[in-house]
Amino acid sequence: MVLKILISFLLFNFAVTSTVHARRANPSFKKAQKQFKQKRYSQSLKSLRRGYNFKKTRRIPAKALFLIALNYHKLKNENKSIYYFNRLIKNKFTRKHIGVLKALKKDEVDEIKVPYLLGSTYFYLAQGHYVKFTKNNSIQDAHKAKQYFQICDDTDFNDKCADFIDNIELKIAYEKKKRKSFEFFLYAGRLIYQEQLTLKESTTNTSHEIIANNSTLCYGAGIRRGNAFSGYELSGCFFSGTATVASAPSSGYDYKQSGVPIAGALVEVGKYYKFDNESTRFGVSLPIIYRSGLYSDASDPDTGESATIEDPRSMNWGIMFTAGVQVSLVELQTKLGHMGDANLLSLNLGLNF
Amino acid sequence: MLIRAFVFTIAMLGSYLSYAYPNFIGKGYHNCLTCHYNPYGNGPLNDYGRGVAASGISDRAFISKKISDEKLSDISGFYFNKPTKKSYIKPSLDYRGLYLKRDLQTDDPQTNWINMQMDASVVLELGKKKQYTVTYTHSFVPDNSLPAGHAMFDVAPGEHLNFSREHYIGYKMNKSMSVYLGKMDKVFGIRVPDHTAFSRTKTGNGQYDATHGVVGHLTKEKFDLGVQVFMGDFEKESVYRSQGLSSKFEYSVNEKLRAGISVLHEEFDAKTNTAYAIISKIGIGKGSSVMLEFGRVNVSTTSASPITQQYIFLQNHYYLRRGLYFMTTYEQFIDDVSGASEEHRISPGIQYFPWQRLEIRADLTNNKSYGTNVAVKDSWTFLGQVHLWF
Numbered sequence: 001m002v003l004k005i006l007i008s009f010l011l012f013n014f015a016v017t018s019t020v021h022a023r024r025a026n027p028s029f030k031k032a033q034k035q036f037k038q039k040r041y042s043q044s045l046k047s048l049r050r051g052y053n054f055k056k057t058r059r060i061p062a063k064a065l066f067l068i069a070l071n072y073h074k075l076k077n078e079n080k081s082i083y084y085f086n087r088l089i090k091n092k093f094t095r096k097h098i099g100v101l102k103a104l105k106k107d108e109v110d111e112i113k114v115p116y117l118l119g120s121t122y123f124y125l126a127q128g129h130y131v132k133f134t135k136n137n138s139i140q141d142a143h144k145a146k147q148y149f150q151i152c153d154d155t156d157f158n159d160k161c162a163d164f165i166d167n168i169e170l171k172i173a174y175e176k177k178k179r180k181s182f183e184f185f186l187y188a189g190r191l192i193y194q195e196q197l198t199l200k201e202s203t204t205n206t207s208h209e210i211i212a213n214n215s216t217l218c219y220g221a222g223i224r225r226g227n228a229f230s231g232y233e234l235s236g237c238f239f240s241g242t243a244t245v246a247s248a249p250s251s252g253y254d255y256k257q258s259g260v261p262i263a264g265a266l267v268e269v270g271k272y273y274k275f276d277n278e279s280t281r282f283g284v285s286l287p288i289i290y291r292s293g294l295y296s297d298a299s300d301p302d303t304g305e306s307a308t309i310e311d312p313r314s315m316n317w318g319i320m321f322t323a324g325v326q327v328s329l330v331e332l333q334t335k336l337g338h339m340g341d342a343n344l345l346s347l348n349l350g351l352n353f
Numbered sequence: 354m355l356i357r358a359f360v361f362t363i364a365m366l367g368s369y370l371s372y373a374y375p376n377f378i379g380k381g382y383h384n385c386l387t388c389h390y391n392p393y394g395n396g397p398l399n400d401y402g403r404g405v406a407a408s409g410i411s412d413r414a415f416i417s418k419k420i421s422d423e424k425l426s427d428i429s430g431f432y433f434n435k436p437t438k439k440s441y442i443k444p445s446l447d448y449r450g451l452y453l454k455r456d457l458q459t460d461d462p463q464t465n466w467i468n469m470q471m472d473a474s475v476v477l478e479l480g481k482k483k484q485y486t487v488t489y490t491h492s493f494v495p496d497n498s499l500p501a502g503h504a505m506f507d508v509a510p511g512e513h514l515n516f517s518r519e520h521y522i523g524y525k526m527n528k529s530m531s532v533y534l535g536k537m538d539k540v541f542g543i544r545v546p547d548h549t550a551f552s553r554t555k556t557g558n559g560q561y562d563a564t565h566g567v568v569g570h571l572t573k574e575k576f577d578l579g580v581q582v583f584m585g586d587f588e589k590e591s592v593y594r595s596q597g598l599s600s601k602f603e604y605s606v607n608e609k610l611r612a613g614i615s616v617l618h619e620e621f622d623a624k625t626n627t628a629y630a631i632i633s634k635i636g637i638g639k640g641s642s643v644m645l646e647f648g649r650v651n652v653s654t655t656s657a658s659p660i661t662q663q664y665i666f667l668q669n670h671y672y673l674r675r676g677l678y679f680m681t682t683y684e685q686f687i688d689d690v691s692g693a694s695e696e697h698r699i700s701p702g703i704q705y706f707p708w709q710r711l712e713i714r715a716d717l718t719n720n721k722s723y724g725t726n727v728a729v730k731d732s733w734t735f736l737g738q739v740h741l742w743f
Contacts, residue, residue, distance in 0.1 A: 100491060192721060194731050211728040213721070228638050246728035258693075258725035276672045279638035282679070323681045323701065325669050332643060332667065334681040336699055336719065343719060343731045346700045347667075347683055 026051040029064050031097055036067060041074040057087040060109070060119060065091070066294060072122060078128040084127045093118045100151060109154035119157045122148045130164065133171070142172045156301065177228035187333070189348030191218040191239050191266070195291075196341040197249060197256055198310040208253045208307070214262055214291070216241025218346065228278045233285065236267040243293055245309070253307060255298045264291035270319055281331070283322035289339055290315045316340035375543050376670035376678075378634040379642035380409070383605055384577050385544070390486055392570040393579060393601070395542045395633060396519050397445045397474040397488065398548075398742070400436035403429040407709035412676025415708055429709055431743060441483070443476040446743040457733035468498040469548075469560070469738075472518055486523035488535075492516055503592035505561070516539055516588050519563055531628065533568040536588075539599045540568060540581040541617040542630050543646050545668065551686040552646045552666035555627040557595065557619055562586075576604045583619070595619035595626075607634035615648075627651040640672030649690070663687040676706040682716070694724035702736075713738035 028051025035044035048068050053246020054061045060068070069084035089097045098116060103109045114122075126148030133141035146168045151160035192215045199208040237245040240263040270285020295309040318339030324331050335346035375385075375394070385394035388402025398406065407429040409420035427435040431444050446739040449470035455463045469710065471493045479485040494514040508514045521535025538544065539562065542552050548560040567584030579601050585594025597619030605611045610633075617628040630648030637643065646666040653659040664686045671679040682700040702716030716736045 118600060139574065192723065194721065194728075211730055213728045215721045215723055244723065244725055244728050248730075256727070266542065277637035280641050280671045282671070296512045321701065323669060325641055325643055325671070327635065327637060332669070334683055334699065334701075336701060343721075345683075345697060345719065 010083070026061075026064070027225075028052070029061075029067070032064075032067055032071075036071060036074075039074075041071045043077075044117070045071045057084070058091050060091075062088060062092045064330060067119065069121075073124055073128060075129070078131050081126060082128045083134075085121050085128070088121055089118070093121075104147070104151060104154070107154075109151055110156075112144075114155050114157075116153070119152070119155055122151045123157055123161075126152060126161070126164065130168065133168070137175050137178075139172060139175060142168055142175070145337070146172075153211045180225060180227045180231065182223060182225055183222070183231075183352055185235070185350050185352045186221050187235075187237070187331075187348045187350035188217070189218050189333070189346055190238075191216045191241075191344065191346045193337075193339075193342050193344035194315070195316070197295075197314075198247065199253060199307050200310050201253065201305050201307045203305065204345070206253075207249055207310070208257055210245055210247040212243045212293070214246045214259075216262065216264075218266065218348070224272070224274070228274060229269065230273045232270070233272055233283060234267075234269045236265060238265050239263065245293075245295060254345060257296055257298070257305065259292050260295055262291055262293040264289060265282075266290075270320070270322070272322070279326050280343075281322070281324040281333075282324065283324075285320045285322065286317065287320045287339060287344075288315065288317045288338055289342065289344070316342050318342070320344070324350075326352070363422065374546060375602065375634055375644060376642045376680075377640075378609065378611060378644075379636040379640040379670060379672060381608055381639065383611055383634075384603070386570075386572060388473065390488055390523070391519070391521075392531065392533070392568070392572070392577075393538065395538050396490060397443065397447075397476050399443070399476075400430070403436065403709070407707070410676065411706040411709045411711075412674070414676070425709065431656075441478045443478065445474045445476075446741075447472040447474070448741045450738075452735075452737035454735040455732070457735060458731065468495050470518075470740075471495075479642065482525075484525040484679055486525075487521075488523070489520040490518040492518040505589045507590050521568075529572050530572045531572075533570070535563045536563050536586065537568055537581070538563045539583065539617060539619075540579040540601050541599045541615050541628065542601070542648065543632050543644055543666070544580060545644070545666070547668075547682065550666055550682075551664040551684050551698075552630070552648060555662055555664055555686065556630070556649055557626055558617075573725040577613075578602050588659050592622055595621045596685065601632075603632070610634070615656065623655045625651075625653040638672060640678075642670045644668045644670070660689045661691070663690050663697070670704075678704040680704055680716070692724075694722075694726075696721070700736075710742055712738075714738040714740070 028047045032044040032047040035047060043070065048064060052064055054068065057065060065088045069081050069088060072081035072084060091242040096115065100109060100112055103112050114196030126145050129141045129145035129148065132138060133145055134208060136290055146165055149161045149164045152158055153165060157169050174265050195212050197210050197212050199210050216239040218237040218239040220235055222233060222235025224231050224233045226232060243260040243262045244258040245260055247253050266287055266289045268285040268287035270283050272281050272283035292313045295312055298307045316339040318337060320335055322333055322335045324333035331352055333348040333350060337344040373610040380503050386392040388398055388405060390397055390399055401612055404426035407425040407431045422701055446469055451467040451469050453465045472489065472490050474490040477487040479487065495511050496511055499508065499514055506514055506516060517536060519536050521533045521537055523531060523533040525531040539558055541556055541558055553559055564583040564586050566581050568579060568581045571578045581599045599617035601613060603611055605612030612633045615630045617630060619626050622637040628648060628650040630646050633645045635643045648664050650662040651659060652662060665684060667683040669681045673679055680702045684698040686696045698718055698720050699717045699720040702714060704714045706712050718734040718736065720734065
């Protein structure tokens with residue numbers, strides 16, 4: 001409604017106040033004005049095209065050029081609308097426009113008297129860029145729109161301009177958050193996990209399941225590709241520590257060893273989501289863990305039967321869940337995973353950069 | 354009227370707000386007194402606490418859009434009414450039930466329903482400025498929900514336990530100083546509702562460890578200091594009573610970071626415990642938080658050599674939407690720091706407040722017991738909780 005009143009006012013303004021120009025006005029312009037009022041924008045453009053050469057904008061009077069741009073704006077052809085509004089500024093208001101932009105930088109636009117036609121041009125340019133921004137998410141268009149709405153607001157051209165600025169700022173922030181980028185990180189933490197090993201008696205070939213509790217420290221790095229809401233992550237760490245290995249009482253073979261040196265690597269690839277102002281992260285990943293241990297052969301104290309651990313090296317894969325909180329660049333992560341027969345718990349402190 | 358009451362309460366109690374759980378530092382709530390009558394939390398909520406639970410903490414998904422948050426506050430009272438300044442009797446009811454499924458890793462998991470809390474409370478606010486508080490909370494524990502150590506109350510098998518969870522008289526001397534006389538939980542560490550946490554059970558702050566004594570509390574905009582002298586719970590058998598002293602000092606470094614220290618010393622007939630802890634609460638984002646308590650307990654008994662135990666309690670509280678949180682709780686306990694055995698627990702869980710007066714929580718706990726002498730298989734436990742309050 002506001003726009004309708006504005007447009008009517010502008011066209012009325014051209015017709016009534018520009019008496020001299022009206023007398024000289026190209027009949028096509030008058031017809032185009034009438035068609036514009038009737039919302040026949042394509043016909044209005046046709047009429048203008050009959051009266052003026054659109055390729056030679058310098059020869060087109062300001063109001064006719066404004067009407068051309070406005071018709072394109074109404075037809076939602078923002079590229080052409082913006083082009084002709086810019087031609088209008090270049091042809092008719094170059095010096096004034098430069099003055100306005102300089103004043104804008106100094107936050108002094110309110111001290112400048114902006115001609116009504118130029119003010120209207122800024123208002124529609126702002127809308128044109130805003131529409132383009134909403135279509136293509138171009139930050140450049142967002143900044144242009146914001147700039148013109150800012151002039152509009154500072155010159156009190158239209159009350160709605162301030163709302164548009166707030167809206168654009170929110171949208172710009174959102175668009176920036178949506179942009180994907182790479183992030184690298186280093187981390188270190190405690191990695192503890194339980195797995196099952198197989199103990200095989202040398203002479204009878206009887207197998208016994210035994211438990212290994214591994215307690216290690218893990219040092220790693222990773223890379224993420226994502227935006228403020230979600231992304232993908234690839235990371236890996238090397239770990240070393242000790243294990244306590246023991247057979248279950250019901251296994252029929254007494255085996256126990258503690259302080260077994262173990263080392264290995266954990267690699268995981270997964271997807272994550274961020275919540276709460278991007279300060280928390282939840283992820284699910286597919287981890288692969290490789291572990292090597294220096295287990296000793298055993299001899300049952302009761303039977304004297306010797307036995308060997310079959311899998312001093314093992315590889316498992318499974319699923320891992322991650323929850324993290326981030327304060328500035330530092331992130332605290334808790335991971336819980338299940339890989340083959342291994343339950344894994346990891347508590348990491350990471351540095352994102 | 355209620356808003357005025359809120360403003361008055363805030364003005365009385367300093368600039369930081371509080372709610373039932375310490376995790377809510379993520380929402381800027383630093384200490385307990387704003388929402389509880391007890392300066393260290395637990396026990397009945399005051400009018401402000403009820404209002405906040407209704408209008409700021411609980412979800413609105415099941416509430417009509419026509420009902421404003423202010424209206425929700427107005428019906429947060431015990432009788433679904435608007436709490437007024439004139440009313441000086443504040444009744445309340447609390448229930449917590451736990452569905453516990455242990456040994457999920459086995460073919461025969463054990464399932465229990467435990468009535469953890471069945472409390473009826475009444476609070477009297479007396480004096481011109483309501484500077485006097487008299488609180489009594491009666492608790493009923495059915496026989497099948499009694500803890501293993503129920504002998505401490507001299508309850509025979511098959512009998513239910515009726516006891517007072519807390520009762521005290523409080524006096525606010527001025528805006529910042531108050532004193533409480535009666536039975537209260539000990540002033541120590543971060544008072545989390547997870548009463549089976551190592552930080553609570555190993556420091557003598559379990560579900561049934563309230564004690565008679567005197568608490569002095571000093572609160573300022575930036576810090577809280579509490580000191581308690583206690584003489585044991587007179588409702589318990591004398592062998593389970595302990596005398597001692599506990600204290601906690603917390604300082605707000607900024608709006609989202611609070612750190613402190615806590616010390617407790619208690620003496621039983623045959624045992625002496627001295628616990629000390631470093632505590633930290635960090636608010637993150639719009640409502641998330643990290644809480645860390647690192648502590649040690651020196652245990653001396655007449656029958657064995659003294660040992661030093663160590664624990665870590667780390668709880669991350671992730672704000673997902675209003676009323677809904679994801680939690681991860683990590684705990685470590687070392688029974689003797691000179692040894693090599695340690696226990697770990699990791700518990701991812703969900704906490705949900707669908708509407709005021711109802712909290713639902715579900716945790717899955719992985720228990721790891723690591724030592725040099727034996728390799729114990731991991732165990733898994735599911736805990737589903739429902740908490741109702743009126």
